[in-house]
Amino acid sequence: MKGIRFSVFHFFFFLLLTTIAFRLPLLGNTAMLLASYLGLLFSDYRTALDQFSLNMADYFCSLFLIIAIPVFLYFKRKKLPTLKTFSFLHYSVTVIFYIFLFAPVITNDNFDFQKDISVTRLLPPFSSIHALHLKSDTKKPGRLNDFLSLKRNVVKNSFDDKIVFYDSLRQNKSNVVCFQNGLLISLPLSSIDLLNGKPKISMRHFVLGSDEFGRDIFNRIIYGTRISLLIGFCAVILSLIIGVVLGFLAGFSGGVTDVLLSRLTDLFLSFPIIFFIILILAFFGNSFISVIVVLGFSGWMSLFRIVKGEILSLKTKDYFITAQQLGLSGTKLLLREALPVIAVPVIVNTVFQFGNVVLSESALSFLGLGIGNDFPSWGAMINSGQEYLAQAWWMIFFPGFAIVLTLITVNDLGRKLAHQFNPRMHA
């Protein structure tokens, strides 16, 4: 692994700097929000707790990491190995990990943000839409109101009634007329944010286009990365626990337990598991948790086999027999003696399993049995794009690209790890 880290960290720095350059105002606002929140926390404890939200904590975390990671790396720079190799895998792992950590800072809006659908729906990639800004309410004095207006600037809602998107604009003496795809909206000049007597106009960029509800596909893909990886991590940990514990039990105790567990594994393996997953999700409802549990419970079989095989060969080793004779408990035998030895094949298998879970999750979302509509998911995005295939190829192309990139990266990582730990296997 020597040499890899240095290049990866350089690339990481590059990504960080790009983000900071593009999102400097947001980061500044976040810092101000943090200061204001701390002030509020000391002056009015109860209100501060009421105002707390996970989204806000997310922004604070990103801000903290953006400052902390460079500082940490700076002090550890002597220990970072030098540059030797440089490959596609390192880039893609870094990008995916980076997106996972800094999703709120990379995106500029809520993933569900939609406004004026008639103008913003099904926009092709790299399109920009003009926006008018309505005058915001006059600021009320007070610490809480300061905090609230700051929070509105940082933590974006899925709806913003102070923005009007339009195709073209005509200005009269007293009011402004917006055209929205054949729709006319007349706004009094007094209600609009003005700049030198003219309406203040900004551009909203849809880098990867928008979907049928006028939502930004780029934002949804970025947040979809988070969801996919999160589901992958949780489900894989679940199958890891089940597979290792059952495999240890079967290999260690042998006899009836072994036969029963092996038959159970055969049962699970000899079946198109996707039908069972769908069956369970369709009957018991699909949600974030149920998808994780079902995918976790359906992926332990290969781990079970590997662990069982390894334990069986381990049982004949002298040091293991000694540990057993010393009277170590089953848990201690598993954690202290067995796990360090079987870690390599288990880790490699876990990485591949992670790829399987990401694939299954997107397939389930594609069939409409994923985590629901509260969170963006790549599979669900492709599913909704299916209907608009003839008009909007970008609705399926970019999420599909994200899935393929993630799967290639994960599979490649698994292969590289296997090779790294056991060079003779592929020699």
Add this chain to the structure above:
Amino acid sequence: MKRSLSILPLAKRITTSAFVLFLTVSFLFVLVRIAPGDPSQKFISPKLSPKLVEKVKTSFQLDKQIHVQYLSFVKNAATGNLGVSYAFHRPVVEVIFDVLPFTILFAVSAFALQLIAGLLLAVFAFHHNQKIWDKLLSRGSMFLYAVPSFVSGLLFIYVFSVQLKIFPSSGIKTVGTLESSFFLLLVDYTKHLFLPVLVLSLTGLPVYFKYFRENFEENQKKLFTLYLRANGVSERKILLSHLIPNSLNSIIAYAGVDLGILFSGALITEVIFSLPGMGRLTINAILGHDYPLIVGCTLTAGILIIFTSLLADLIRLNIDKRLIKGLLN
């Protein structure tokens, strides 16, 4: 002596299969019964009189005790009497037999395509050992392996059906094709099935390619290849009559399970191209809570998978007698 040796593992293998099938049925029964929602509710509207409601419940056997239900369930499953589908109002067996021919045709063509293409590409890559083609192919197969069928399927539809308008995007035949002309019908079927078969085989192709390629590599290092080379046997002959047959063992084992899964329905491909196959039938039954049909479909899938992997094992045993020992232990 020889005869008893070959029968014992066979019996053991078949018993295991039957046991797995039985477990599957029981598991299915439990799952269907503990699922929330009363299926008979869908057939009972408030307008019905209580007497009629009872009649409907009795006809679906939903009024009896759970163990009675289980016993009759297993008995019915064993005799092939799977009940009447709630949604189709026809016997489940009939509904399944309606879609089975198409499913088998679809599965076999995709299976054949991926197996043959995988073998040919592996031979090609092996011929260009460690050269640019070999590396390109192995990179390409890794890429292909990471493309899910719902991505490749939709992209193919976009390119070939929407933009180029060469192939139809869904269904199995064009409305209004002359039924009388066999040739036209065949062309129509081929046109409709081309994209689905391609998409379905693309997911399996990298696996076969990789298996063949790695097995060739492995066998090439063995001493018998060296011996053959030393005796001046041509490379072509070594490949065709020594490397390929020696590589088949693990591939047949994989292919058995793979073919079974294909028979039980290529779920996502069928959904994308709206094909009348087992996969779509199953998912529609599941989503519609059509319990008899769910049981029928899953049971059929289980039987097909268990049967094909049994078949694959028998073929392997026939090819390589050394495996019998492994089965006996």
